[in-house]
Amino acid sequence: MNTPARKTALPWVLLASGVLLFLLPWFWSRHLHAHLGRPALVTGWWLFAVMVFLCGFNARKRLAMLPLGSASAWLAWHVTGGFLTLALFWLHTRSLWPRGLYEQALAGLFYLLNFSGIVGWILQRAYPRMLTGSGVEIIYERIPAEVARLRGGAEAVVLACTRATGSDTLARHYLETLDWFFRRPRFFASHALSGGRKARAWLRQQCAAVRLYLNDAERAHLNRLTALAERKLEIDFHHAAQSLMKRWLLLHLPLAAAVMLLALWHVFLVCVYAL
Amino acid sequence: MSRPQRWDAPFGPDMTDAAVDRLLARPEFATIRAGRFPSHAPLREILRHDTRLVRFKAGDLVVREGDYGSSAFVILSGTLRVVLTPGLPRELLGRRPARRRGWWQSLAQLWRSRRIPEVRDTPRAAPVTRASDGDTTMLRRVFLQDVPAILDAHKTAVLTEGALFGELAALGRVPRTATMFAETDAELLEIRWQGLREIRRFDEGWRRTIDEHYRANALRAHLRATPLLANLDGPAIEQLTEHTLFETYGTFDWHVSYKRLHEEPAAAAAHEPLIARQGEHPDGLLLIRAGFARVTAKLGNGQRTLIYLGAGDHYGIDELYAAWQTGQPAALETSLTAVGYVDVLRVPTHILEKNVFPQIPPPPRRFAAAAARPLAADGLLEWLVDERLINGTRAMLIDLDRCTRCDDCVRACGATHGGNPRFLRAGATRDHWMVTHACMHCADPVCMIGCPTGAIHRAEHGGVVVINDDTCVGCGTCANSCPYDNIVMSVIRDARGAVLLDAADREPILKATKCDLCEGQLAGPACVRACPHDALQRVDFRDLAAFGKPS
Numbered sequence: 060m061n062t063p064a065r066k067t068a069l070p071w072v073l074l075a076s077g078v079l080l081f082l083l084p085w086f087w088s089r090h091l092h093a094h095l096g097r098p099a100l101v102t103g104w105w106l107f108a109v110m111v112f113l114c115g116f117n118a119r120k121r122l123a124m125l126p127l128g129s130a131s132a133w134l135a136w137h138v139t140g141g142f143l144t145l146a147l148f149w150l151h152t153r154s155l156w157p158r159g160l161y162e163q164a165l166a167g168l169f170y171l172l173n174f175s176g177i178v179g180w181i182l183q184r185a186y187p188r189m190l191t192g193s194g195v196e197i198i199y200e201r202i203p204a205e206v207a208r209l210r211g212g213a214e215a216v217v218l219a220c221t222r223a224t225g226s227d228t229l230a231r232h233y234l235e236t237l238d239w240f241f242r243r244p245r246f247f248a249s250h251a252l253s254g255g256r257k258a259r260a261w262l263r264q265q266c267a268a269v270r271l272y273l274n275d276a277e278r279a280h281l282n283r284l285t286a287l288a289e290r291k292l293e294i295d296f297h298h299a300a301q302s303l304m305k306r307w308l309l310l311h312l313p314l315a316a317a318v319m320l321l322a323l324w325h326v327f328l329v330c331v332y333a334l
Numbered sequence: 335m336s337r338p339q340r341w342d343a344p345f346g347p348d349m350t351d352a353a354v355d356r357l358l359a360r361p362e363f364a365t366i367r368a369g370r371f372p373s374h375a376p377l378r379e380i381l382r383h384d385t386r387l388v389r390f391k392a393g394d395l396v397v398r399e400g401d402y403g404s405s406a407f408v409i410l411s412g413t414l415r416v417v418l419t420p421g422l423p424r425e426l427l428g429r430r431p432a433r434r435r436g437w438w439q440s441l442a443q444l445w446r447s448r449r450i451p452e453v454r455d456t457p458r459a460a461p462v463t464r465a466s467d468g469d470t471t472m473l474r475r476v477f478l479q480d481v482p483a484i485l486d487a488h489k490t491a492v493l494t495e496g497a498l499f500g501e502l503a504a505l506g507r508v509p510r511t512a513t514m515f516a517e518t519d520a521e522l523l524e525i526r527w528q529g530l531r532e533i534r535r536f537d538e539g540w541r542r543t544i545d546e547h548y549r550a551n552a553l554r555a556h557l558r559a560t561p562l563l564a565n566l567d568g569p570a571i572e573q574l575t576e577h578t579l580f581e582t583y584g585t586f587d588w589h590v591s592y593k594r595l596h597e598e599p600a601a602a603a604a605h606e607p608l609i610a611r612q613g614e615h616p617d618g619l620l621l622i623r624a625g626f627a628r629v630t631a632k633l634g635n636g637q638r639t640l641i642y643l644g645a646g647d648h649y650g651i652d653e654l655y656a657a658w659q660t661g662q663p664a665a666l667e668t669s670l671t672a673v674g675y676v677d678v679l680r681v682p683t684h685i686l687e688k689n690v691f692p693q694i695p696p697p698p699r700r701f702a703a704a705a706a707r708p709l710a711a712d713g714l715l716e717w718l719v720d721e722r723l724i725n726g727t728r729a730m731l732i733d734l735d736r737c738t739r740c741d742d743c744v745r746a747c748g749a750t751h752g753g754n755p756r757f758l759r760a761g762a763t764r765d766h767w768m769v770t771h772a773c774m775h776c777a778d779p780v781c782m783i784g785c786p787t788g789a790i791h792r793a794e795h796g797g798v799v800v801i802n803d804d805t806c807v808g809c810g811t812c813a814n815s816c817p818y819d820n821i822v823m824s825v826i827r828d829a830r831g832a833v834l835l836d837a838a839d840r841e842p843i844l845k846a847t848k849c850d851l852c853e854g855q856l857a858g859p860a861c862v863r864a865c866p867h868d869a870l871q872r873v874d875f876r877d878l879a880a881f882g883k884p885s
Binding site for chain 2: 066123124125127129183186187188190191196301
């Protein structure tokens with residue numbers, strides 16, 4: 060099968076595999092239930108095995124030098140496996156919220172883990188196009204340097220305006236408002252949630268507020284300052300979006316580690332006391 | 335400030351009047367009629383500024399098979415040996431031995447990667463080269479340690495005083511076809527391509543010699559390899575071989591002017607030398623032997639790029655064939671310009687009509703489909719040509735609409751290169767495509783021109799351009815030549831993190847570093863496999879149909 064065909068077929072293979080991997084333990088547990096067996100053992104081990112497989116994705120990332128398949132295929136299976144664990148979890152516990160403090164802690168972390176995974180997956184689908192649409196491309200680690208450069212440029216414009224016109228109106232306004240804006244990435248929530256609509260409105264307002272008191276020469280400087288501020292808005296958006304796309308993993312990975320630890324202890328307890 | 339002139343920077347510093355007089359007295363140059371040279375490029379000035387004297391000790395490698403060079407040589411004294419097929423082992427030429435890691439060696443990279451950047455095994459950091467000993471005509475170079483053993487083990491031919499070699503690679507922008515080394519101490523005259531082109535243009539004897547070399551060595555094979563002519567019978571090929579003309583357009587070192595001009599694409603396009611003009615009569619079929627050419631057509635008040643041509647492509651067959659069939663005079667429907675440097679073979683019309691057209695089916699009208707596409711689709715091609723990205727055979731292309739900027743590709747690259755990523759996830763961007771600063775393993779690898787030790791070379795298989803770290807002397811020639819800034823000169827360190835210094839001048843030792851497409855790695859390019867979103871691919875821009883499709 061050639062590559063494009065494989066890519067077209069992959070969603071169907073994933074769906075079919077997911078359904079199969081759920082139906083198998085389901086029928087098995089029904090069979091055990093009907094014969095007075097212990098279906099929770101089967102569904103529990105099945106769930107645990109899928110969770111171990113999901114952890115394998117992180118290991119795959121670290122073993123980039125080995126031919127362990129493409130990370131994109133691993134991600135596709137990881138997402139499928141994530142949804143499968145939800146179904147298997149309900150099959151295993153036979154409820155949405157189990158009884159017992161330990162089990163509730165495990166379930167709570169498990170739901171959080173799944174939630175963080177879904178949110179991360181959505182973020183990774185939504186933000187890249189928005190970042191491209193911004194017309195700016197910047198490496199995350201270079202954002203502080205770029206912000207500093209823009210701040211330097213803005214201050215130079217303001218000083219030039221004061222020198223050239225002898226008026227400190229623009230400088231005063233800059234110190235009162237835009238200096239805050241240029242100091243570091245701002246409007247994180249606005250950029251993260253609405254693409255920076257509020258931030259843009261704020262900037263328009265600040266520029267309009269001072270424009271009334273400027274003459275033509277000063278307005279030329281304000282226009283240059285506005286251009287720098289608009290670039291800063293795009294950088295701020297990159298900061299917010301790239302931060303979220305990187306940092307959601309800082310939630311997802313510790314949660315995964317916690318869930319695996321609790322699950323291991325749960326397995327240990329079951330093996331020691333319930334068998 | 336005065337405008338820079340062609341000969342502001344002479345090729346070598348030692349070409350005095352006496353040296354030029356000595357050359358002019360030699361039989362190779364004494365027969366040249368200096369009066370035929372124009373006043374702006376007299377023979378004497380060409381020799382003074384476009385040549386230099388270079389001396390080799392016995393055993394020194396003069397040219398290596400597979401190297402790209404921009405100059406030819408004339409032997410002034412001493413003898414050289416040409417290594418006939420099979421050539422010398424790659425290790426002797428300063429090449430990196432091709433080794434593929436096993437599973438365990440691959441896995442071991444996990445713990446062998448260092449936190450300190452660019453750590454080198456100190457004893458291996460010193461290249462196997464012979465220094466110049468203060469003599470400016472003795473460049474730092476790789477040498478063969480046991481010449482008698484090599485003569486015993488390999489078939490060689492002798493080149494003696496007066497022999498001209500290297501001109502095909504210098505004018506045709508093709509790799510050197512053989513390795514040559516000095517059998518005895520030798521003095522050579524090295525002629526850079528600009529001077530060689532002038533001498534060939536204005537002196538019949540040199541033109542005949544160079545053309546005969548090419549006809550004898552490469553032309554027939556090239557014609558046979560051209561799909562359009564592949565089915566011709568023997569006599570027809572012989573006719574073509576005999577009558578084909580050789581032409582070059584643009585500048586060999588286009589990468590120098592490109593860096594200056596690429597900030598202004600319109601200016602860059604204006605600097606492209608015209609090879610054929612739309613509306614004019616075509617006087618032959620043009621075969622592209624090396625380099626790139628842009629096919630354009632007038633549209634409104636501008637020129638629209640329809641397609642670009644690379645090595646193996648041809649131009650003008652449609653109009654010539656139609657004219658031959660109808661008996662009407664032909665007029666070109668498009669223009670052809672040289673993108674950077676292009677080496678062209680011109681097959682005269684009367685030879686085509688007699689030997690080729692009766693033997694081939696009507697050629698498809700190749701540019702018609704390109705002309706019919708929407709104007710909106712032009713931008714991408716224009717961008718690729720203007721940025722010279724068409725040179726890339728394995729460029730790293732990122733779909734920014736998919737890329738989450740997670741840098742897993744960078745981390746994977748680091749994991750397979752001792753902790754040192756070999757590319758920068760930034761670069762030329764258009765629409766949602768980014769061509770990153772990763773070596774593109776170019777069709778025309780200008781970075782390979784001038785490497786004094788042959789450290790940068792094509793790998794044995796697959797055409798990947800790699801650097802032998804052991805023989806890299808850190809001169810920076812390759813990094814300065816790369817038009818795309820894809821080679822980085824890195825300061826190397828010992829295992830404790832201390833910068834390694836040259837014992838002589840206490841300057842840090844540098845090594846050229848770049849993407850090697852994970853050559854020798856078990857699983858191929860790690861960057862491509864590491865992308866969880868299929869955003870990254872390595873593409874050959876010669877295959878535009880595959881552009882943007884997942885790899």
